[in-house]
Amino acid sequence: MLSGLVALECKAQYFIHGRFCMYQIHVNYYIFNHATSGSSKGFTEKHMVFWVCVYIYGLHSGFSNVPDNKDSLFSASSLSLRLSLHFVTITLPPKMPTLVSEAFQANGAEPLSLKPVFSASGVKGKRVTALSPKENALTDFIQTVIAEKPDIDSPFSVLDLGVVLGLMDKWTSKLPTVQPFYAVKCNPNLSLVGTLAALGANFDCASKAEIEAVLSLGVSPDRIIYANPCKSASHIRYAASVGVNVTTYDSKDEVEKIRKYHPTCELLLRIKPPQDSGARSSLGLKYGALPEEVPELLSAAHAAGLKVTGVSFHIGSGGADAQAYQGAISAAKSIFDTASKLGMPRMRVLDIGGGFTSGAAFDAAAVKINAAIEGSFGNDEELVVIGEPGRYFAETAFTLATKVIGKRVRGELREYWIDDGIYGTLNNIVFDYATVTCMPLACTSKPEDPSCRDLKTFSSTVFGPTCDSLDTVLTDYQLPELHVNDWLVFPNMGAYTTSSGTNFNGFSSSVKSTFLAYSNPIITREQTMF
Numbered sequence: 001m002l003s004g005l006v007a008l009e010c011k012a013q014y015f016i017h018g019r020f021c022m023y024q025i026h027v028n029y030y031i032f033n034h035a036t037s038g039s040s041k042g043f044t045e046k047h048m049v050f051w052v053c054v055y056i057y058g059l060h061s062g063f064s065n066v067p068d069n070k071d072s073l074f075s076a077s078s079l080s081l082r083l084s085l086h087f088v089t090i091t092l093p094p095k096m097p098t099l100v101s102e103a104f105q106a107n108g109a110e111p112l113s114l115k116p117v118f119s120a121s122g123v124k125g126k127r128v129t130a131l132s133p134k135e136n137a138l139t140d141f142i143q144t145v146i147a148e149k150p151d152i153d154s155p156f157s158v159l160d161l162g163v164v165l166g167l168m169d170k171w172t173s174k175l176p177t178v179q180p181f182y183a184v185k186c187n188p189n190l191s192l193v194g195t196l197a198a199l200g201a202n203f204d205c206a207s208k209a210e211i212e213a214v215l216s217l218g219v220s221p222d223r224i225i226y227a228n229p230c231k232s233a234s235h236i237r238y239a240a241s242v243g244v245n246v247t248t249y250d251s252k253d254e255v256e257k258i259r260k261y262h263p264t265c266e267l268l269l270r271i272k273p274p275q276d277s278g279a280r281s282s283l284g285l286k287y288g289a290l291p292e293e294v295p296e297l298l299s300a301a302h303a304a305g306l307k308v309t310g311v312s313f314h315i316g317s318g319g320a321d322a323q324a325y326q327g328a329i330s331a332a333k334s335i336f337d338t339a340s341k342l343g344m345p346r347m348r349v350l351d352i353g354g355g356f357t358s359g360a361a362f363d364a365a366a367v368k369i370n371a372a373i374e375g376s377f378g379n380d381e382e383l384v385v386i387g388e389p390g391r392y393f394a395e396t397a398f399t400l401a402t403k404v405i406g407k408r409v410r411g412e413l414r415e416y417w418i419d420d421g422i423y424g425t426l427n428n429i430v431f432d433y434a435t436v437t438c439m440p441l442a443c444t445s446k447p448e449d450p451s452c453r454d455l456k457t458f459s460s461t462v463f464g465p466t467c468d469s470l471d472t473v474l475t476d477y478q479l480p481e482l483h484v485n486d487w488l489v490f491p492n493m494g495a496y497t498t499s500s501g502t503n504f505n506g507f508s509s510s511v512k513s514t515f516l517a518y519s520n521p522i523i524t525r526e527q528t529m530f
Helices: 047-059 068-075 103-109 136-150 161-174 190-196 208-214 234-244 252-261 289-305 323-341 360-377 391-396 426-431
Strands: 008-014 019-029 080-089 128-130 156-160 180-185 202-205 224-226 245-248 267-270 308-313 349-351 384-387 398-410 414-416 439-441 457-463 472-480 487-490 515-520
Touching: 136 156, 136 398, 136 487, 136 515, 161 180, 161 360, 161 391, 161 398, 180 190, 190 202, 190 208, 190 391, 202 208, 208 224, 208 234, 224 391, 234 252, 245 252, 252 289, 267 289, 289 308, 289 323, 308 323, 323 360, 384 398, 391 398, 414 472, 426 472
Parallel strands: 128 515, 156 515, 180 202, 180 384, 202 224, 224 245, 245 267, 267 308, 308 349, 349 384, 414 457
Antiparallel strands: 008 019, 008 080, 156 398, 398 414, 398 487, 439 487, 457 472
8 A cells, every 4th residue: 555645757658549659757646644544545556557548648638528437538548558657755736726816806805904914924023114194204214214224224215015005905996807916027025025915916927036036925836927938948847846837928939848847837828919009118029929820829739738728918018008908808809719719628817917007097007908808708707817017016115215425516516426326226217218206305414304395406417326427317307405425215116126236336236125114005995904
């Protein structure tokens, strides 16, 4: 009698549907220690051969309509096997993907609360400061941090958990049928990721490192989609080893890699949206199948024994026209229909990608998305719709504080050097085409009025710390007279900032510390703080 957890490792030569093949495969067969109940009594190599048959048959049938006994299996598949078998100890792999977060479903029906956030991985054990309800509460908090830590290693940032809660509340109100998969690439800060996990979000990861970061917080791998259409083989193998079992593709070469290194992975076909959204960062130049390529890509995946469960697209990041969702969702529906005509299992996942920004733009996008889903898919209760918001959750939740480290006066022009720049956190000016603003905090030179209200302003240039003249943050920007060791505070600095910083010129110029706070969130329905 076998007990414990084992797997079959075998070399199989088989003849199926008139075609001879040879596989070297690993088939997991779970035998739990039921010595007291005797439930594993009588387990033999014949049983293992039967389950290998099921496995190989499943590779060719998409694991649908697999016969439930060995006689009908051999009859149905015309399959014969010659096996070399031995058992190896394994770790029980995670369950297959569901793309459904129970936590998100619960939060959609119940008031949101910060209580689970405070005990979440990435937040628990850290100091979280309540902000007062007055207008300048965040600025006051930053002043307090500076006063308590005069030698603080700057720059530093503040993450407002109340903002994140308010954004999640708005998402669930405006897009109640769309499950958010936070795009970790936007800002991988573990306190932010842990907060979103506690609020029920899932995660869009594009690399091994991002998957590792999310899993390190105790997030289940079935809450991760590997949303990168082109992956290295080693990263695919890693995803398979940890149970991340849903990914995107848009080429036949990617199909072959996935078939070879992660044959149980479910696929979403990434398509190029038919309409240019005018986004600052257009992704269609790099990713997305063209309409004429779709049938061949679907057939290639099906022939490889891979299950294509849905369609993915991305209209672009930053300033995208929400009207583009309508055409992209309609195109996705046509691909659902094409797959059915090709005899493939019915698709059920629609991934509408990212490109969301908070505020009025999100409200307008939500209206168009809901209408487009209804128009193309009706009330399909089996449809699972997911989105990949990044900047929506990250951008407005973070505020950056930088110290003035140098000054030069040229007539009426004021020039300042700060300890962060375009090679650090403020790289979003170059790579994300961001327009940044800042406010003075003259803690050193004007402690009686650090905000410098009603003081004369000067045309000012703000440089970063490196020796590159390109490292210029602001030009012709109105600022009051400041001095070395005063501060500049930049709001809305959470999206594509710290995640893209460098150590150019020997300056580790990205944020050194992130302080946690929470304001009273702006919410659209009943909520509780605790």
